[in-house]
Amino acid sequence: MGGTARNKDRELRGIAGYESPYPYLDRLQLKMEERLAHRVPAAGRFCGFCYGRLRESDSECGFCAASIAEAGTVAEIPQDVLRAYKVRQKTESRWVYGGAFAGLVIASLAFVTMVTWGPGPLGHPAAAFAMLIGGGYLLAQLFGPLIGGQAGYRRGARARDAIWARHLAARETPAGNPVAQQDGHPRSPS
Numbered sequence: 001m002g003g004t005a006r007n008k009d010r011e012l013r014g015i016a017g018y019e020s021p022y023p024y025l026d027r028l029q030l031k032m033e034e035r036l037a038h039r040v041p042a043a044g045r046f047c048g049f050c051y052g053r054l055r056e057s058d059s060e061c062g063f064c065a066a067s068i069a070e071a072g073t074v075a076e077i078p079q080d081v082l083r084a085y086k087v088r089q090k091t092e093s094r095w096v097y098g099g100a101f102a103g104l105v106i107a108s109l110a111f112v113t114m115v116t117w118g119p120g121p122l123g124h125p126a127a128a129f130a131m132l133i134g135g136g137y138l139l140a141q142l143f144g145p146l147i148g149g150q151a152g153y154r155r156g157a158r159a160r161d162a163i164w165a166r167h168l169a170a171r172e173t174p175a176g177n178p179v180a181q182q183d184g185h186p187r188s189p190s
């Protein structure tokens, strides 16, 4: 993986204020959401470390940079791994919709306040109605995608990373051939 791609990821994560200890999970999120929505076939050839989909020609995983010879391949993504990405997706959308709803509630309360107690032109129903539409839109945007989206991203990513950490621990417990190191990073090809 290139240094530039890595820095870009770091910047993106910095915006929401949470830096995942497993950067490849963010790279996989959209791919896994496609898989969850059944927009891509369930079966295929996946990285044995991170379960990213591989091309035939790959000798190194494009998501986690594991050597395929070392990490091996699997034909399907485990259900608990898919669930981790689903938790991340659902948490974020819950916060976005919840935030947008809160914005609309605030605009509605302001509408009622203006119509009931607004002095002069502020109390005119047309002014209150314009505020309801315009303010409702702005507040829904502010509390939804902007504020809710960030909070949901952080919470969702933490929950996803916790499930992934448990998956890694369970995968590495059986005696035999551990496919990865304990720290959650693929072995670098030697």
Ligand SMILES: [Zn+2]
Residues within 6 Å of the ligand: 047, 048, 049, 050, 051, 052, 061, 062, 063, 064, 065, 066
């Ligand atoms: Zn991988």
